[in-house]
Amino acid sequence: MINFQYLRTTTAKSAIALLLKDKNSKFIAGGTNLIDLMKRGVTAPEKLIDINHVPLKQIELVGDKVIIGALASNTAVAENSLIKEKLPLLAMALNAGASAQLRNVATVGGNMMQRTRCGYFYDIEMPCNKRQPGSGCGAIGGFNRMHAIFGTSDKCIAVHPSDMCVALTALDAVVVLANAKGERKILFKDFHRLAGDTPQLDNNLKADEMIIRLEIPINNLVKNSHYLKVRDRASYAFALVSVAAGLEISNNKITDVRLTMGGVAHKPWRLTASENFLKGKEATVENFEQAAKLAMTDAKSFGENDFKLQMAPNSIIEALTVAKSKA
Amino acid sequence: MENQFLRDENDRVDGIYKVTGKAKYFAEYELPGLTYGVLVTSTITKGKILSLDTKAAEKAPGVISVVSHLNKPSAPGYEQEGGSPFKIFYTDKIFFNGQPIAIVVANTFEKATYAASLVKATYAKEEFNTDFEKAIGDAKAKKLQGQPDYKRGIENAYKTAEVQIEAKYHLPIETHNPMELHGIIADWRPNNQVTVYAKTQGVKATQGTIANVFKIPIENIQVNSEFVGGGFGMALRTWPVEIATVMASKHIGKPVKLVITRMQMFTMVGNRPAAVQTIGLGANKDGTLTGITHRAFGETSVYENFTEGVVNMAKFMYQCDNVNTQYFVVPVDLGVPIWMRGPGEATGAFALESAIDEMAHALDMDPLEFRIKNDPEKDQQRNKPFSDKNIKEAYRIGSQKIGWSERKNKPGSLIDGQWKMGYGVSIGVFNANRGRASVKGILKADGTLVLQSATSDIGPGTGTGMTLIASKLLGIPVNKIKFELGDSSLPPAPSQGGSATLSTVGSAVNDVCVSLKSTIAELAANSNMDATSNFVEVLKKNNLPSIEVTKQSQAGKERDDYSMYSFSIHFVKVKVHSLTGVVKVDKIVSVGDSGTIVSPKTARSQMVGGAVGGVGMALTEESIIDHRYGRYINNNFADYHVPVNADIPEIEVHFINKPDPYINPMGAKGMGEIALIGFSAAVANAVFNATGKRIRTLPITPDKILASS
């Protein structure tokens, strides 16, 4: 048996201290991703630091920001009345992810940190630069139906699998991280990385840091927002592509708009050019089509995921249309 | 023994045990001194093992032994047989990626798992091919095995018909993936007494295989398999890994339990073989079929051949004087396939029933009308009447329930925003079998009846069906009847497969009950009792605690005189999203024409399960291999998509429920296979009706809808 030590702590401070003590230790929250990775031999931490008892499960409105603790469960967030009222896009995205059983134990921090679902990453007999830098990328030239079309590198074309993170990127969330010395803040859209030459790094969390909470500004997108997830079955499947769309419409003009895609890049893919195009325009299908077209400017596919070049813009149009039509 | 949980007589007799955890599956048996086996599998696809270093594993904590081709205990049967079937741990040869090359046995599962990771193999690799479609291309020149060609009338008559269609259909590998993982507990005792707890569709078959491989008397082997957590065909043979576990137990002299992993479920315990099929259909302008040609290639392995009935249906399902079929199997470097629910007939029906729909479209006819027009009066292949066939009535019921009158013959006519709606229909058909089985009945003075047979129940509700047959014949309430199965020491019965159990074993139950009834009547007469007296009183009067009888039952001459089939008609309504390509099944109506329905609840469950499996086959299920490595990519339940509840709409099930006058005393025909056969074509046909897109490659995933013009 590969033995590991199991430690449990009740404060963020001691959790971080334990993490610092041993390079080969890892936090465990819901465990829904980490345990699978351990079973498949992808990772073998010597110490598991259970952070489930650290009191970071708050979901509250402070000023004009919604605060969500890193250990709030996906279900707790999705079903919370404040979230449903102020950030329905987030609730929709969470409910589109995994299954009810998984969401009940999966945490916000764990969801951000979940690793790609690329099959080569999980099979230790296969090449994968993310798992073993320099071993090659199995997906390029292989089975890449689920893979990225934006911001890819010749080292890795994996996608970040989260739904929640797509909504959070659209919502301009801020992540609060802590280390032994104190806290720092980082925009959610800058939390995850592109693969580039370092596909082994999914995000910008440092080795001595812990995710503490999210801060999400409230907005005027409540009425006209929609999370569209296109997948191979109606539930319990990762996105082929997904779109988080939020619109603020007044006098028939788009005054604010947020568009982020999932299932298309190594990180949630914010469609800034499309947003800029739509701002100040009328919410018409023609404009949505233009915005979708703009979004695809730098797209590149790898064979089995060629269909995403069509599914992605179609989904943008559909998500915007549904968002607009909400009364 | 009274079963106080049955609320009504149609309840599943073992339902309460299943939902309360009392039903014991093979892996749950605790034997004194039980040890745990974990497999080491090859990481190459083809070649030879050069070295196998087991030292570190043997030294690891808790490890008792590592068994491989280097030290396997003797299996005399392996020395006698020919090259096939596959002999585990017999040579250093590798035939497929994931092939078991050793079993590590330890005192806990975790320790065995860890130790298995320490076994190091080196290999001499050879060129391989796991790509079935490529293999077909490469195979053209070679002589392929398969089944004999069939021809009636003119070959390829479709080519000269007034209206012709020719189309090619592709099915991927599907993996059975029952919830319960495969495995076995084997306990080899001194003086060669062997007890196993198996996951099997046939306890007698498992017993026979073990006897054959180890050359020990069949009476020495006890096989138990009371509950099975789903099989779908994959437990129809005793897999080499089960033999490996028996070997390990023999080797160490302790009971060994093996439960394989979900990933191993993809490589070593069979799959529905991939297939490529070409159908040619010819018809007169008035819609009379004049030619059917069905050519199929099925996947098989290089070390064993597997064939199935892919082209059967084309030979008799439609009235047509000119029919020819051809079926070949093409070997690839993968584990050997095995029947998966509906087996080859489901594969063939996807192609044939899609093609029938294509022809109806070419003729601008309603596909239902086209089928009715070409419905045969008799079986032209065997030149015999059908024992019983009520397809037209099934069409009528099903079309009314689905709302067929709403359907427009022109594709793409029904639109609701971005959703396009369509209706599809298809037929399923499967041989209505009846084999030979024995049942023992023990009628007791306490008012109960025990029935015993070495049959299996992989889920359809065998015990429930048998109980209902007996209850009806003897007038004993179902909660006073117990049907015992899954034990090789009981009177013999065949494996549960080919939808034959109810027909085969049910007939023996019938015969036992008839015999018990006449014995009671005789006893009553002898003791001057009224002929209608209750059996309890009769037994008491005669001072008999119980009477028992064993009957063997099998089909007679009727099978020579009639052609016997079960039929199903599937109606499906779908909606397809124009922008995303997502297909949603909106409504399902399946009508079964399979004689008397002996057990209404479990029969309905069979049809519902078949429809769910059919949705999976049509829309989601596909086992994906990276042919550069010969390894499966989506070998887990997150990536191998079986339908979830959210994919399944309302399912309506109807039965014709008329006794087949010839098949067996109950007039009941099998239904496990017909529940699935043809279903995927109904979905594909509905997708065509909705969109005008004809998808000939399963599964119909959103990308295929978008790519198709």
Ligand SMILES: Cc1cc2nc3c(=O)[nH]c(=O)nc-3n(C[C@H](O)[C@H](O)[C@H](O)COP(=O)(O)OP(=O)(O)OC[C@H]3O[C@@H](n4cnc5c(N)ncnc54)[C@H](O)[C@@H]3O)c2cc1C
């Ligand atoms: C079958 C399946 C299907 C799924 N489908 C979907 C889906 O459709 N959409 C979707 O979005 N997700 C899906 N998921 C993924 C699921 O959302 C994640 O597994 C889950 O969110 C991870 O959270 P966790 O708390 O269990 O993380 P864990 O497994 O406990 O941890 C994951 C990682 O995060 C680190 N970590 C956890 N908390 C912190 C913290 N506070 N600070 C720093 N590091 C931390 C851990 O060290 C670990 O490395 C699926 C998962 C499975 C198994």
Ligand code: SF4
């Ligand atoms: S895409 Fe990334 S994760 Fe997948 S095989 Fe390539 S390097 Fe590994």
